[in-house]
Amino acid sequence: MQRPLGAQISHMLKDRGVDVIFGIPGVHNQEMYRGIEEAGITHVLARHEQGAGFMADGYARATGKPGVAYVITGPGLCNIMTPMGQAYSDSVPMLVISSCLDEVADRKGQLHQMKDQRAAAETVCDWSEEAQSADAAYALVARAFAEFQAQSPLPKHIQVPIAQLVAEADPAPAAAPAMRQPAVHQDAVAAAAQHIKNAQRPLFVFGGGAVSAGGQGGPARAVLERSKAASFTSYAGRGIVAPDDPLHFGASLARPGSADVFAQADLAIFVGTDLAEVDLWRAEPGHACPAIYVNLDPQVLARARAADEVHQADARVWLTALAATLETETAKTAWRAEDIASTRARWRGETDAERPGIVPICDALRDVVPVDTMIYSDMTQFAYVAKEVWDMDRPGHWHHPYGFGTLGYATPAAIGGAVARRGLPTMAIIGDYGFHYTMQELGVAVELGLSLPIILWDNGKLKEIEDSMVRAQIAPNAVVAQNPDFCKLAEAFGARSAAPKSLEALQNAVTEAFAAQGPTLIYIAPDLAGY
Template sequence: MTTCAEYLVNQLQAWSVDTVFGIPGVHTIGLYRGLPKSRIRHVTPRHEQGIGFMADGYARVTGKPGVCFCITGPGMTNIATALGQAYADSIPILVISSVNERSRLGLGNGYLHELPSQRNLIAGVTAFSHTVLSLEQLPQILLQAFSLFRSGRPQPVHIEIPLDLIESDASHLPILELPRQGRLAPDPELISAAAELLLKAERPLLLVGGGCQAAFEKVRLLAAALDAPTACTINAKGILPDGHPLALGSNQSLVPVRKLAAEADVILAIGTELAETDYDVVFDGGFKLNGTLIRIDVDPAQLNRNFVPTLALPADAELAIDALLEQLPLSVLSHDSVGAQRAAGVRKQVSQDLQGWADYSRLFDVITQALPNARYVGDSTQTVYTGNHLVELDGPRRWFNASTGYGTLGYALPAAIGAKIADPQSPVVCLIGDGGLQFTLGEMSSAVEANAPIIVLLWNNNGYGEIKTAMVRRDVEPLGVDIYTPEFKTIAQGFGWQAARATDHQDLARLLVEAGQSRVPTLIEVCETAPFATAP
């Protein structure tokens, strides 16, 4: 007999799933029946929030869905925060959970892990949440999930299997091949209209979001063809490489870039929500688009949110860019073009505006020189906020963090572990603060167990420094922000990590190089004091 759970594992393996993140529990024991006989690796975090964050980091690096096994009830309420972050940032995660027996659903009799409706609870942070009520539904629902991941807006999907079905006989269910699946192609008439507008533009602007990651080479060709200064969202960082003559960085919240955006006569926005946490991190409503706006997005519902376009093209980013390039003249990238000169002028002004961040700029110079090929996974912390503006890299999927969208704390440590599992060859630097690290501190043991030698660069200001500053600015007496800070070096060593406190930039560079060559995880503590930061 092949149980439902064994069938599930066999089907996932047939679709090239190689890793599952999960914590076994009394309600998911049956799900684990097929895993030991498969080629799928199982990684055990220490909290269900860690399950979701690890799957998120894995998905952002690979572009493939991160797959989770999760227990009924508290497991699902715990993982909901991670799904909220993934939902906001369009990250593909598949959560397979158990749920109480079909005959017990919704009765409120106090069964173990019972919720009034687990599916409805999770539906708000997923593209869809489905309860499998018969074995025959499972192949179809799995296909729907992977169809969404491959061609739609890739957000989390939740599938729950009742306990009375998990170990039922599923020998009759077929192992399916993923069908050849097309992507959403643009309307040729609208492409022609967009190309006509762009060819007539005197002050074009290109806005690029995370939806363009898979098409980054085409984006570079498009920017050159349009001779358009280009701003990338935080999730799109690296799509234009460091030093690109048309690059504006991720500085849409700074005055020089805002001025350029307001003066642009035609704006092309691709794969971006045009949302607050990418374009208005100062939260003053100052980012304006006054010109003709053309939007391209794989999600039709997103096309009219935040900024209403003149032309709205529901389409896959790469297919739309290919269609546009066919109607635009080929252009050789030049540092002397009008667009490059416009971008250079703005970069110079931005550099002047960021002079107050010289300490952080030097810090990142040290890090990037010591680990030139690193990926960076960030929490909500000062090094991440500044790095979003300061750091430019040579490729996508190398810089992502939880300061965008949902904005959760505790993300970076488990997400960095997931990123390292996805790409063991590249150094992975976790940028996190002392407050955020304490949210998911237990995942330090997961890193050792999973053989994921990440590097945690801990920015220690002995509390919730950003919130304390905000309280003072709003004339609120600081309360609850000066928290007890443990001795992180001792804790890390207790988990089996290497740990040290950097004394200066030269010492930090040495520690980073050593950590990049280590086979065990490393914590490097950097205190928010001189020489790393100058007191205001």
């Protein structure tokens, strides 16, 4: 039956598996809200559109499904552009649907008016399009979901003029058959397998794009067992490799010494990783040997050199085919487990020396968080250390604003993850300054009754920036801000709070927070571990 287009869009999203929408209603997009409850979709009311975007991001990372957000014209869209940029840099599937003015050229001074809203959004996402009819809206939604399935998942933006949202429209067409990703060519996989067998020091690097291939029983671990190759993961790829794998270097690509490891390899295999600046913090990994690249993104594959091989393929499918091709009994390796263990110990010591006091707190937390805990962290020194020393036993369970690097991500993203994983443990780690950016979203966690521990690391300043200024011989300035009493602030929202004074007290507070009905802010400072 006919309904206003705004309502029909919600029904179309429901038919494509959307069960939660994050957003804020306004007079310009209220027609989009007409059909949400009727379609059977849950709406989570954020306190700011930036929070809505991060919640959608966190939901998408937890489920693998697109996170969907509804926002209004103008400032609503501008506010969510930071999360869109974060999702774009980290390849997170997000669909932002906004209203827009019917025209902006003839009249100035309209409510929420921008010169070119569509173009502004396009700077931080895969594409941004305007639907000037119901058919166009349906086609764009269908296109977005098809691309989420078949390509590297990236955020999209669709804007619909207010007059179109109000107008009666026929229902959206049924979903088309699922898109298929590029096929794996068995002869190419067999050639790669032969190269791996011939290598004395094959070295794998697994990135976030290989998460579906990791974990216990996954093809990534089978390939490593059969090839006797050494491995790294990117920060986003932690948990793909077993933490006790004796030939695993960990998530230490950014350690300067990792370049020396790459120099020893006679074959490098990069699976599902962009080798971005925030992975390496240098231009190249450091290998002089041939390489094999496996990725869905042609832009990544285009970096290969003439002697390299490229495979445009899904990491899980490719690794499954490779595991079936490798022969266990013929695998040999020149990598020595004792050398790798010594290297990892040295790197752990370097990490602890660079930012003292954090490693023992990470160890204490890791020992008490429940199995299957999903963690969302922020741009804070605590997370920078944890990403290197906190081994994960399963992939896709630690999420961080890697590329765009925005402050304020962790709290709302963890809320989105907790909404997606009701009944399963979720935790946030955020710094004192980043907490200021999105602290208002704590009210959402209280409203929804989410059992969410929020670890707040308060070093009283923008410590990473201060350290950088000192290294650059700049007198530190503008790095200290007046903080509130964070525990009282959390309680004012209706949340629980704790300020443990020892590692044992921290462990108890975390255990209690996971069992609580509602969020708990756990305040910790650098002196907790005695530094």
